[in-house]
Every structure is written in C-alpha cells, then in structure tokens.
Amino acid sequence: MKHAGWQSTSLTKLLGIQYPIVLGPFGGGFSSETQAAMVSNLGGLGSFGAQPFTAAEIVTRVETIRKKTDRPFNINLWVNNRDERLNSYDQADYNGLKAIFKPYFDKFGLPLPPMPTEFGPEFENQVQGILDCRPPVFSFVYGIPSTDILEKCKSLGIKTVGNATTVDEALALEAAGVDAVVATGFEAGGHRVSFLRPAEDSLTGTFSLVPQISDSVSIPVIAAGGIADARGIKAALTLGAEAVQIGTAFLATLESGAPPAHKQKLLSPEARYTTLTKIFSGRLARGIRSVLTEELKGKEHLLAPYPMQGRFIGHLRAEAIAKGNTDYITFWSGQSAALIRHMDTTTLFTELINETNNLYQINQ
Ligand SMILES: Cc1cc2nc3c(=O)[nH]c(=O)nc-3n(C[C@H](O)[C@H](O)[C@H](O)COP(=O)(O)O)c2cc1C
Numbered sequence: 001m002k003h004a005g006w007q008s009t010s011l012t013k014l015l016g017i018q019y020p021i022v023l024g025p026f027g028g029g030f031s032s033e034t035q036a037a038m039v040s041n042l043g044g045l046g047s048f049g050a051q052p053f054t055a056a057e058i059v060t061r062v063e064t065i066r067k068k069t070d071r072p073f074n075i076n077l078w079v080n081n082r083d084e085r086l087n088s089y090d091q092a093d094y095n096g097l098k099a100i101f102k103p104y105f106d107k108f109g110l111p112l113p114p115m116p117t118e119f120g121p122e123f124e125n126q127v128q129g130i131l132d133c134r135p136p137v138f139s140f141v142y143g144i145p146s147t148d149i150l151e152k153c154k155s156l157g158i159k160t161v162g163n164a165t166t167v168d169e170a171l172a173l174e175a176a177g178v179d180a181v182v183a184t185g186f187e188a189g190g191h192r193v194s195f196l197r198p199a200e201d202s203l204t205g206t207f208s209l210v211p212q213i214s215d216s217v218s219i220p221v222i223a224a225g226g227i228a229d230a231r232g233i234k235a236a237l238t239l240g241a242e243a244v245q246i247g248t249a250f251l252a253t254l255e256s257g258a259p260p261a262h263k264q265k266l267l268s269p270e271a272r273y274t275t276l277t278k279i280f281s282g283r284l285a286r287g288i289r290s291v292l293t294e295e296l297k298g299k300e301h302l303l304a305p306y307p308m309q310g311r312f313i314g315h316l317r318a319e320a321i322a323k324g325n326t327d328y329i330t331f332w333s334g335q336s337a338a339l340i341r342h343m344d345t346t347t348l349f350t351e352l353i354n355e356t357n358n359l360y361q362i363n364q
Helices: 010-015 033-041 055-068 091-107 123-133 147-156 167-175 206-216 230-238 260-266 291-295 308-322 345-362
Strands: 021-023 046-049 073-078 137-141 159-164 180-184 221-224 243-246 274-277 285-288
Touching (some): 010 180, 021 033, 021 046, 021 345, 033 073, 033 345, 055 073, 055 123, 091 308, 123 147, 180 206, 206 221, 206 230, 230 345
Parallel strands (some): 021 243, 046 073, 073 137, 180 221, 221 243
Antiparallel strands (some): 274 285
C-alpha cells in the first residue's frame, strides 16, 4: 500500500519498531502484559506501567511479556514516587483530612482509617528489576534517573525515554543523555508528570508543546495527550513529533487492565467532562468529573501528599466498588475519550494505521 512515509521515523529506527505508535503505559495496575505484547506484535511499541510493582514483580511481568512477544516493548516507572511533604505531614494535618472526608466515609458506614504508613516500593528498589531483566525500552515520569542508572541502561542496551510537560524538562532530559522524550500535553489522561515546576504551572496543551519541544531538542519527540485517531496522529507528526503515545483510547479496550466499569465510563457521554484533580492521589491528574471532584474543589491544599492521599481514599474507593456506586471511584481519562470508537486493541491499532495511511494518500 502506498503511503507518504509517515510510518518510518527517527523513533521507529531508534527502537526497531514498524509504526510510530506507542501504547501509553498505565500505573495503578491498569496496564496488562497481554495488551503490551499485542501492540508490540502489531508493530507498535507496547508499554507496561510498572509503577505499583517491586523489582521481583517487574522481573516476573517482563518474563510474561517476553513469552508473548519477541518484538521491542517498554517498561515504565515513576522516578519520584514520594512527595517531600510526607516528611513533615503530621497527625494534626491528618485530622484535618479526616474531617473533610468524614461525611463520605459515613455515607458508606466506613470507619476513618488510621494515618497510612505503607507507601509501596521505592524507585531505587524497582529500577533494579529493570536492570535485571533488561527490557528493550525503559520509560519514566516525574524526573530523571541518576547518571549511574542511565549509564547502566546504556551499557545494557536499554533505550531510555523520559517525559516532559515543558520545554525546560525536555532540555533537561536531553542533557542527561536520555534517548527520546514524550511531550505530554495537558489533554492526557492520568497524572501530570511535571518535575521542574509544579504541575499547576506546567499546563501546556499538546498542540503548543509538541512543536516547541521538537524545535528545542534533537532527540526524537513522542507526542502524548488528546490523540485518539488518525487525525491526531497526522497532526502530531506535522507538529514535529516522531511518534505518538496513545493512552485513553487503549485503556477503553478489552485487553487493558482497567476494570469493566472504568471502560464503560470512558465510552459513556460522561467522558466528555474531565477535570484535573488531586483528590484521588495527592498529585494533579486528569479524570472524569465526579461527586468528589466537584464537591471538594478548592480543598486541594488540605489533602495529604502523594501517595498517602491515594492510600487514604483507597478505603472509600474499595467500598464504593463493592457497593457498585460509581460516584466515588476514580475514572482516569484524557480529554479525547469521546473520540473512542473501538473496543479491542487489534481493531483500534489496525484502524489507526489504515486511517493514517488514507489521510496521507488523500492529501498528497
Ligand atoms: C489510567 C492512566 C494511567 C497512566 N499511568 C501512567 C504511568 O504510570 N506512567 C506514564 O508514563 N504514563 C501514564 N499515563 C499516561 C499515558 O501513558 C499516556 O501518555 C496518556 O494517556 C496519553 O494521553 P491520552 O490519555 O490523551 O491518550 C497514564 C494514563 C492513564 C489514562
């Protein structure tokens, strides 16, 4: 089939993949090995978000992916997964948090939990799993790994991909020797992964961010945020991206690790209304508007730091899920959920390729 060469870019060459399409990694257990391997087998870059897992669990997950594909794939971690404010957060702060949430816990007949003290594996431990199992690609958010880690990746043949929400972050990633950068606009679903300035001060849209970052760095740029169909792919490539990273549209498909209620919500008219909120984790993230996001607006400064806020609200979420009450569950989503038309990974991926081919032919 004739096409305008959009399929071959500096990123596809760097990673040895067929198409410049990356499956967005999902934290919180929403990635699946099956979906990651499937996208890699289809010629894109499959990703697996390893944010909740220990080094040993990462090794096991990677073994599973390797059984399903022999193509390149990507494992993703959060470099900074503890807010500094955790060190000074005390019982008096926590009592304030409990007071805000008491009406909601009461509604479910739930006792307010004691202050959480267990916050999951730390990056320094998790990254050992990456070095042990050597995935072809290691992507990360919320910062830059140490020079030591980046050098080890290089010597092990692991390609590194950082995430930037501003030009300054992209420049810092390039200066550190990272191989490629995801330019993530504020349309994207999930967390705003800023690391040089607060996320609230780093809210640039994909249309503005991608050309600025591609003008500023010489490493390949992967556009993320708001891309859900061929029009978005062509636009991103026109703006200077060498690939796109798509999250929300893949999250809604059968093969992702999101619960069925989440997928239904992404396909419902409610997905037109997303918001940036800190209430579900303590860090700014985009999800579908809900009772909690609306009623607690303006109380952000009273929430617990990341990841304590998520551990705290997790009690409420578990009870809401058990009772089938979707008003209190987090439904992460990007702004383009309303564009979703496909419910399985293969159809979505194949259509993205076919329709992008068509767009390039039509406009030649
Ligand atoms: C539920 C959810 C979880 C996510 N978790 C991560 C993560 O752990 N690491 C990461 O690099 N990106 C994460 N992202 C961002 C996606 O990988 C991707 O960049 C983003 O979804 C692209 O924007 P879109 O949602 O508009 O397609 C997450 C996105 C969603 C929706």
